Amino acid sequence: MSEIIIFGAVTGSIYAMLAVGFTLIFGVARILNLAHGSFYALGAYGTYALTSIGGLPLWQAALLSVIGVALFGVFVERFLIRPMRKSQLAVLMISLAVALIVEQMLFLVFGSEYRNVPAFIDDKFTIAGVDIAGQRLLTLAVSAISIGALYVFIQTTRLGSAILAISQDPEAAQYMGIPADRVFCLVMALSAALAALAGIMAGPFLSVNPSMHLLPIVKAFAIVVVGGLGSIPGSILAAFMLGYAETVVAYLVSTSWTEIVSVLATLLMLVLRPAGMFGKRAAF
Amino acid sequence: MSLLTVKELDKRFGGLHAVRKVSIEVSPGEIVGILGPNGAGKTTLYNLITGFIPADGGEILFDGHSLRGLAPHRIVGMGMARTFQLCRPFVGMSVLENVLVGSLGPRVPAGDLEQRARGLLADVGLQDKEQVPAEQLSYGDQRRLEIARALATEPLLLLLDEPFAGLGSGEIAELSALIRRLHADKGLTILLIEHKLREFMKLVSRVVAIDFGAVIACGTPEQIVAHPAVIEAYIGKQEEEHAA
Amino acid sequence: MRHKTFDAAGGVIAFAILALLPVIFSSGYLIGVLTVAAIYGIWAVSWDFMSGLTGRENFGHSLFIGVGAYAAGFLNTSFGFGPWWSLPAAMAVAVLFALLMGFPTLRLKGPYFALAMLSGAVIMQRLMLIFWEYTGGEEGISGIEPLLRSPLHFYWFVLAALAAVTLLLVLLARSKWGLILRAIRGDEATCLAAGINITFYKIASLAISAAFAGLGGALYAHYQLQVSPQLFAVVTSITIITMVYVGGMASIYGAVGGALLLTLMTELLRDFGEWRLMIYSLILIAILFFLPNGFIAPAWRSLRERLSSASPSNRRKTPAAAQSHAIGGSATGRETA
Numbered sequence: 001m002s003e004i005i006i007f008g009a010v011t012g013s014i015y016a017m018l019a020v021g022f023t024l025i026f027g028v029a030r031i032l033n034l035a036h037g038s039f040y041a042l043g044a045y046g047t048y049a050l051t052s053i054g055g056l057p058l059w060q061a062a063l064l065s066v067i068g069v070a071l072f073g074v075f076v077e078r079f080l081i082r083p084m085r086k087s088q089l090a091v092l093m094i095s096l097a098v099a100l101i102v103e104q105m106l107f108l109v110f111g112s113e114y115r116n117v118p119a120f121i122d123d124k125f126t127i128a129g130v131d132i133a134g135q136r137l138l139t140l141a142v143s144a145i146s147i148g149a150l151y152v153f154i155q156t157t158r159l160g161s162a163i164l165a166i167s168q169d170p171e172a173a174q175y176m177g178i179p180a181d182r183v184f185c186l187v188m189a190l191s192a193a194l195a196a197l198a199g200i201m202a203g204p205f206l207s208v209n210p211s212m213h214l215l216p217i218v219k220a221f222a223i224v225v226v227g228g229l230g231s232i233p234g235s236i237l238a239a240f241m242l243g244y245a246e247t248v249v250a251y252l253v254s255t256s257w258t259e260i261v262s263v264l265a266t267l268l269m270l271v272l273r274p275a276g277m278f279g280k281r282a283a284f
Numbered sequence: 285m286s287l288l289t290v291k292e293l294d295k296r297f298g299g300l301h302a303v304r305k306v307s308i309e310v311s312p313g314e315i316v317g318i319l320g321p322n323g324a325g326k327t328t329l330y331n332l333i334t335g336f337i338p339a340d341g342g343e344i345l346f347d348g349h350s351l352r353g354l355a356p357h358r359i360v361g362m363g364m365a366r367t368f369q370l371c372r373p374f375v376g377m378s379v380l381e382n383v384l385v386g387s388l389g390p391r392v393p394a395g396d397l398e399q400r401a402r403g404l405l406a407d408v409g410l411q412d413k414e415q416v417p418a419e420q421l422s423y424g425d426q427r428r429l430e431i432a433r434a435l436a437t438e439p440l441l442l443l444l445d446e447p448f449a450g451l452g453s454g455e456i457a458e459l460s461a462l463i464r465r466l467h468a469d470k471g472l473t474i475l476l477i478e479h480k481l482r483e484f485m486k487l488v489s490r491v492v493a494i495d496f497g498a499v500i501a502c503g504t505p506e507q508i509v510a511h512p513a514v515i516e517a518y519i520g521k522q523e524e525e526h527a528a
Numbered sequence: 529m530r531h532k533t534f535d536a537a538g539g540v541i542a543f544a545i546l547a548l549l550p551v552i553f554s555s556g557y558l559i560g561v562l563t564v565a566a567i568y569g570i571w572a573v574s575w576d577f578m579s580g581l582t583g584r585e586n587f588g589h590s591l592f593i594g595v596g597a598y599a600a601g602f603l604n605t606s607f608g609f610g611p612w613w614s615l616p617a618a619m620a621v622a623v624l625f626a627l628l629m630g631f632p633t634l635r636l637k638g639p640y641f642a643l644a645m646l647s648g649a650v651i652m653q654r655l656m657l658i659f660w661e662y663t664g665g666e667e668g669i670s671g672i673e674p675l676l677r678s679p680l681h682f683y684w685f686v687l688a689a690l691a692a693v694t695l696l697l698v699l700l701a702r703s704k705w706g707l708i709l710r711a712i713r714g715d716e717a718t719c720l721a722a723g724i725n726i727t728f729y730k731i732a733s734l735a736i737s738a739a740f741a742g743l744g745g746a747l748y749a750h751y752q753l754q755v756s757p758q759l760f761a762v763v764t765s766i767t768i769i770t771m772v773y774v775g776g777m778a779s780i781y782g783a784v785g786g787a788l789l790l791t792l793m794t795e796l797l798r799d800f801g802e803w804r805l806m807i808y809s810l811i812l813i814a815i816l817f818f819l820p821n822g823f824i825a826p827a828w829r830s831l832r833e834r835l836s837s838a839s840p841s842n843r844r845k846t847p848a849a850a851q852s853h854a855i856g857g858s859a860t861g862r863e864t865a
Binding site: 334355356357358360361366367373374375376381382384388390418437 | 711725
């Protein structure tokens with residue numbers, strides 16, 4: 001039981017980092033970014049490459065990875081997505097194409113075997129009678145801190161208010177002189193950075209291979225549907241719900257069935273309450 | 285023998301009581317107007333009657349049949365057609381094709397659909413713009429297209445939602461004449477929402493005034509204009525606007 | 529001469545050439561490439577019919593392909609049915625999945641529908657791996673029987689299937705079905721107000737699309753003689769979508785050209801091995817930026833115009849009439865089929 005509580009929280013925290021970034025860029029720019037999973041993958045691979053090939057210490061490798069992925073996200077937004085903004089589907093296609101290109105490049109450079117991203121903490125701890133890797137605990141902490149920092153940023157800074165304004169009414173925000181394009185850039189960078197961070201934290205104990213970007217996208221989508229499109233609190237709550245649901249299923253039934261949880265949750269929510277739990281706009 | 289009977293129709297959106305036990309009767313061949321300030325619940329009323337949103341209570345009888353719970357396309361198939369306040373033509377399709385889409389229902393007589401559609405376009409004055417992509421039409425022409433498409437479904441009752449909105453005075457006069465012509469030539473029963481008083485009053489034979497979701501008055505145009513509740517609803521609103 | 533005559537003539541000529549190519553060049557390799565191209569053609573036209581016309585891009589088309597292929601595989605190996613039973617079975621299974629996925633997801637707006645279908649395909653792929661004891665896991669099912677022993681005869685059969693499916697879907701697209709689906713793309717509320725049961729048409733078109741995708745999947749299974757979870761991959765869906773973009777969205781016949789072109793290109797790029805998939809994605813991005821209307825259907829349309837205005841019956845008309853005849857065909861903004 002304690003295991004479920006703790007491991008469920010860890011899983012939920014990773015999903016939260018993924019989902020918050022995903023829902024943020026959606027809420028602000030109405031973009032469903034299928035390359036979001038690629039940010040996750042690049043974070044993990046970047047850290048791996050910089051440590052094992054570049055020989056850098058883990059802290060530096062992680063930091064550089066996050067920054068690098070954030071810049072990549074800005075690049076994708078500025079040059080590939082922004083010109084296509086008029087068609088949501090074209091944006092979807094382009095982001096998916098980017099995701100596939102990244103997957104292919106990772107495959108070409110690193111091959112398809114699973115890689116080992118080094119962990120920040122190698123020790124194991126015992127909490128409430130449960131043995132848990134330090135890295136997993138650290139993931140929980142990093143997730144809480146980063147999302148918390150993001151929340152504070154949005155609530156207290158001017159840029160944060162700009163983000164909120166654009167989410168609610170893009171046109172009105174523009175009339176007020178808020179530079180939408182610059183805000184999109186920033187949000188994309190934050191979104192990518194969060195995803196990369198998730199990849200770096202989770203890399204040591206989740207699988208790292210070129211096609212690792214797919215499941216996070218499917219799950220992020222499921223979480224955002226359940227939590228409500230564009231709602232950050234909804235995404236966080238739904239992320240933990242999914243994390244716990246999967247953990248419970250893994251312990252009580254079998255690990256094979258965990259994947260089905262997300263798709264079932266998505267379909268059920270879509271049928272029963274398409275706006276999600278806290279969604280302001282329905283998906284239709 | 286009424287064509288449309290709305291009895292105590294009721295709808296809430298969370299805390300907002302949008303339509304409060306509204307009752308209306310429309311007899312065949314009438315042109316009835318629904319008058320009310322913005323936010324009075326007129327379009328919601330239309331959405332309820334035409335099945336776009338489900339009602340919380342009350343009854344809707346059309347041509348003897350109950351409409352509660354029916355899907356919008358079924359209601360159209362029974363002879364009730366509507367237009368929208370904001371014209372939304374089928375983008376990427378020609379004017380003729382737009383009308384053809386409305387010609388696929390069960391009430392449409394068998395025969396050459398294209399020829400019939402062309403006839404309808406001629407009725408509304410769009411016969412020269414048959415092949416024009418619908419989104420390239422002027423606003424007034426898009427209104428006419430909406431009406432042509434509604435007519436294509438061979439309705440008994442036509443519900444118009446603020447057809448004069450966004451039009452200049454010349455266009456309003458033309459559209460008004462068109463509506464009168466359609467009523468006279470085709471014997472259509474028409475229900476008309478507007479809040480621009482002048483043209484509206486000349487067109488309708490009877491008015492139902494609505495404010496805050498409830499019927500506040502019913503009668504001929506002359507009676508309505510003199511009705512104290514209507515005056516308060518309109519002038520009261522005017523005072524608020526002046527103050528703001 | 530009317531458009532339809534030109535189109536019919538063009539279609540007959542194109543398919544005749546395709547049928548004769550392997551006879552002229554007598555190469556087993558060519559037969560193989562053309563067979564795969566034709567199967568992709570079936571997948572592409574089936575996608576275009578639903579997604580191209582309604583504008584609801586389905587990113588999970590591979591789901592229907594995969595379940596059709598696996599149905600064929602199971603039926604033929606585990607249950608010992610003769611290979612010809614696969615075809616209707618695959619179509620039925622695909623339609624079933626279309627109904628299952630369609631009901632909850634078709635209410636959603638474009639991108640969400642796309643992503644929901646993508647999720648379906650991804651999960652299905654995972655399921656094939658998770659339940660490896662039943663599905664053969666990574667290796668899938670092998671030992672499937674061929675439908676026809678001669679590769680050339682099988683190719684002609686697939687080609688005939690492609691021609692039949694294309695013809696059927698083009699006819700549907702030009703009938704009231706096409707009108708309704710394009711109207712759905714235009715504005716759903718207005719469609720309802722015009723008396724159209726949009727739910728029925730959306731689901732039905734998805735089911736039709738799925739049926740032929742499944743058919744293609746079964747044909748693929750009986751060609752490769754094995755099926756694997758790779759069939760469900762996102763790459764398959766994206767390849768098909770790229771083919772349709774190249775061919776010209778909503779034209780249906782353009783998708784055939786797109787399939788041929790891209791399959792041939794893949795073969796030519798065989799030496800580039802693993803770079804192929806990346807090149808596909810880059811092509812897709814390039815098309816989206818520079819040629820969003822594709823080039824096969826637009827090319828055919830301008831060829832048709834040129835032939836049409838040069839034809840004797842048009843020369844008899846006055847120049848003004850001939851000009852308006854030429855304009856009339858493509859004045860509806862984005863011309864379809």
